[in-house]
Amino acid sequence: MALGNLDDIYRDDLILDHRRHPRNPSNIPDADVIADGVNPFCGDEIHLQIMLDDQSRVSQVGFQGEGCSINQATGSMLSEAIKGLTLAEAEVLSGSFHRMMQGPDPTPSELDKLGDLGSLAKVREFPVRIKCALLAWSTLEDAIEGRG
Numbered sequence: 001m002a003l004g005n006l007d008d009i010y011r012d013d014l015i016l017d018h019r020r021h022p023r024n025p026s027n028i029p030d031a032d033v034i035a036d037g038v039n040p041f042c043g044d045e046i047h048l049q050i051m052l053d054d055q056s057r058v059s060q061v062g063f064q065g066e067g068c069s070i071n072q073a074t075g076s077m078l079s080e081a082i083k084g085l086t087l088a089e090a091e092v093l094s095g096s097f098h099r100m101m102q103g104p105d106p107t108p109s110e111l112d113k114l115g116d117l118g119s120l121a122k123v124r125e126f127p128v129r130i131k132c133a134l135l136a137w138s139t140l141e142d143a144i145e146g147r148g
Contacts, residue, residue: 014119018073023080028062033087033147037139039131044071046136048143050082058082058090068132070123075136077117087144094137101130 031049038045044067051060063079065072082090096114100106100121111118123133 014116015069015073018076019069022063022065022072022076024061024063024076026062027064028060031060031062033143035139035143035146037135037142039067039071039135042067042132044068044132044135046071046075046139048075048079048136048139050087050143052087056086058085058087063136065136067135068129070120070129070132071135074120074133077120078136078140081115081117082140087147091141091144094141097137098134100124101133 027047028049028051030051032052033048033050035048036046037048045065046067047062047064049062050058053059061079061083063075065075081093085093093114096110097117097120100110100114100118101124105124106114106118106121111121120133123129
């Protein structure tokens with residue numbers, strides 16, 4: 001696989017928009033699910049809070065983070081992608097995202113199923129940045145497993 005230019009990721013309109021204007025930045029202190037994640041290698045941090053409705057679907061997400069643009073954009077995108085899902089469905093989505101980042105090259109159909117999250121597939125070209133893209137999702141999975 002030929003390596004692209006890392007600057008191309010930072011110029012991607014969707015990634016830039018989520019970095020500059022993160023979705024769901026409010027803190028939800030009385031959340032049903034709360035999780036913190038840290039990447040000790042680069043210092044990226046993520047803090048997630050999730051409220052569930054009476055049908056156990058994600059009704060509200062709070063996301064705060066520090067670190068690189070990829071971490072920030074991914075956390076923001078996650079906060080939008082899991083709204084309306086059950087925690088089990090969010091876990092399935094997380095598994096799909098992990099496979100996109102670490103598995104064989106995703107097919108167009110797999111990318112299509114991920115929607116906007118598929119734009120982060122280009123991060124695969126920069127192995128040291130994959131953990132930046134996975135931090136929010138790993139934190140979500142840890143939080144879900146901690147509830148079970």
